[in-house]
Amino acid sequence: MRIGIIADSACDLPGDFIERESITILPVTVQIGQAVLADVRNEEATMNFLSGETGARAFEAETTPFTVQQVHDLFLGRLIHDYDYVFCITTTRTRSGIHDNAVQASYTILNEYRSVRSAAGNNTPFALRVIDSQNVFAGVGVPVIEATRMRAAGESPPKIRAHLEHLAGNTHAYMVPPDLNYLRNRIKKRGDKSVSFLSATLGTALDIKPILHCNKGETGPVGKVKGFAAASKKLFDFTGERVAAGLLTPTVNLCYGGSLDEMRTLPGYQQLREVCADRKVEVFESFMGLSGLVNVGKGALVVAFAAPPHKFG
Structure with missing residues (x-):
């Protein structure tokens, strides 16, 4: 079974790890005055964005997570073809709207995926689980790392899910x-x-x-x-x-x-x-x-x- 792992860009993990483990990032858009940048975890772009006057006003920033429609389109456009089961691990819902957006999108995705996969010649089931990490920044990365370990060990999705939900509270x-x-x-x-x-x-x-x-x-x-x-x-x-x-x-x-x-x-x-x-x-x-x-x-x-x-x- 092909297992995919998704996290939002507020999840702090090394770039080479994200690339090596093929972790999909849901960007958060940051706007400071008229300056706008989608956070895709690029260090150079981040530091350039936060330089000068823009950086001095960083506390005024407005952040916008991927919308329900954007999450929906990402899954139906690519991820349901690449994977059979996907874990979407998000920043705590108490600090970000990305968790609720992903949950809402999951309802329509699970209702629509069959025809899209069938058109590509794939009639096997697809499953999606949104996990609230109940944490922020590096804390979101801990369950993501564990999901990659369990995937590499060949663990089943139900076992991975149960373990990730246990970790969220700990x-x-x-x-x-x-x-x-x-x-x-x-x-x-x-x-x-x-x-x-x-x-x-x-x-x-x-x-x-x-x-x-x-x-x-x-x-x-x-x-x-x-x-x-x-x-x-x-x-x-x-x-x-x-x-x-x-x-x-x-x-x-x-x-x-x-x-x-x-x-x-x-x-x-x-x-x-x-x-x-x-x-x-x-x-x-x-x-x-x-x-x-x-x-x-x-x-x-x-x-x-x-x-x-x-x-x-």
Whole structure:
């Protein structure tokens, strides 16, 4: 059986991995003023787009996920010919409309695919499952990586589906944002009041960096540390402890809103790599996608993994 895997472009994964595993990306369109770019996970295009005046206004960005019709057309135009079963793994529905759009499109796709496949001489069934990752950024990448592992191992679609749905509730993404004022302006633009003006101002003045946690579609602070480097080290050290305690998948997924070489110089990074190597846990690293960058700002660090319930600290 030919199994396909789809993710939206807010899913942070290395470009060579996406290409090697033939993962289809559903683009998110980002508009800042009159400038518009479809996020297809191109680092050079992203950085060019966020340069100059456009970059200074990034917190004003409007993001638009693939519409129901666009998802429908993608499947009927190509994917139902290339695959027999497709997993579409999306950013949490609490933060993006792509999940609901994909679900709505799936209803018409499953009603219409037979005639399209039959016209191409293929009368075998086609199935589609939309999975809410219940996470963001690098957190979306964790179940995508696991889906590729299970596909390569020859696992059946029902087994893959059950495992991905279990992982969705047990995937954790932790983020250190570099600029609280930017984050406050952005979430205010989105109608979220979780970072007040006072806390943003004091945090910036004192160089306090929060550590944010996303799990089961909910995001909130779990710690605060003075200085970005110190906060990054605390996050890397904590991740190493989780790796040593045992993960649910052999994967740690990192993304960074800047040069990966810069991320690799952060304190605690090398120690985390050593712990992962000792435990045979594979580390994935990618440049944060455009939709992530406009939401949290340049220089953000995100670490994601699947693990049993735990507390940060």
